[in-house]
Amino acid sequence: MRSEREMYDLILDYAWNDPKVRGVILNGSRANPAGSLDRFRDFDIVFLVTDVQPYKQGDISPSFGEMLVMQRTDENELFDEHFPHLAVYLMQFADGNRIDLTIARKEDFHGFCFDDRLSVVLLDKDGFLPALPSPDESTHGITCPNARVFQECRNEFWWTALYVSKGIWRGQLLYAQQHLENCSRKMLRLMLSWQIGAEQGFPVYPGKAGDRLQRYLPPETWEHYLSTYSDCRKESLFTALGAACRLFTEATSKAAEAFGYTYEDTWDKSVPEFIWETQKRIASLPDDPSWDGEMSRQIKIYKGRKEHES
DSSP states (O other): OOOHHHHHHHHHHHHHHOTTEEEEEEESGGGOTTOOOOTTOOEEEEEEESOSHHHHHSOOGGGGOOEEEEEEOSEETTTTEEOTTEEEEEEEETTSOEEEEEEEEGGGHHHHHHSOSSEEEEEESSSOSOOOOOOOSGGGOBOOOOHHHHHHHHHHHHHHHHHHHHHHHHTOHHHHHHHIIIIIHHHHHHHHHHHHHHHHOSOBOOOGGGTTHHHHSOHHHHHHHHTTOOOSSHHHHHHHHHHHHHHHHHHHHHHHHHHTOOOOOOHHHHHHHHHHHHHTTGGGSOSOGGGGGHHHHHHHHHHHHHHHHO
16 A cells, blocks of 8 residues: 555645646645544545646546546536536545545635635645645534524424334334434434533534544443444334434433523423334234324324323
């Protein structure tokens, strides 16, 4: 596997020898002084050029090594991507290195310099690039929410938790799994990050997919968080959903108290109760399409009982 030094030499040699390339910027994890580098960290590189079209029409990837697989995401029908002023080469090499190379117009440098504080100028042939502050993670951190954002997170979690429950009830387990992972979990991670910030200070850096949360959370809370992951079975998904609801409620309570936020709704109690009331009948219901209306019937019964209790 080529060394980091060899890869930087390769990238900069290409840039020096191509007269259209006027500047080179490094973004991402390799620009992070607080990051722990490993052999699979991408080289996130931006070439600022006088003319993008030659790189869109040609293929410069052979200049960088033996390719394992490559994507061109500036023109893509599958994901309907069309970026006329960019050429993007995502290159995974056979030796394990990877370069994510964005080629942009020289005059569009501003976004690549300032939208991400993890930015370092590697080459500036014409002196046109600004002096950048020392790179840090500040543009990737979670900050303290205002009361409205806090409440919107709560609303999204409890709203999407019902999609998970509905999918389990119907036996649509892939549907339930998708909503647990792509919707409810995002809000759970965000609320946990806010709780951490309230207790330990902001900003908080939960990392990709929350892989840094373990650094902040007590071991028992981390284990609780891991229990919200599930295989794709009814019982496992229901257990994971219940664990997520409990953990979200705990984090909400701690964060709200620290921020001084109040709310009048009872979602933390009423939604889990509703989920339990509907899910506990799964074992007794036949696997028959004629039971499709049972969910609606049980909802009406449940609502009527709650209104009577109140």
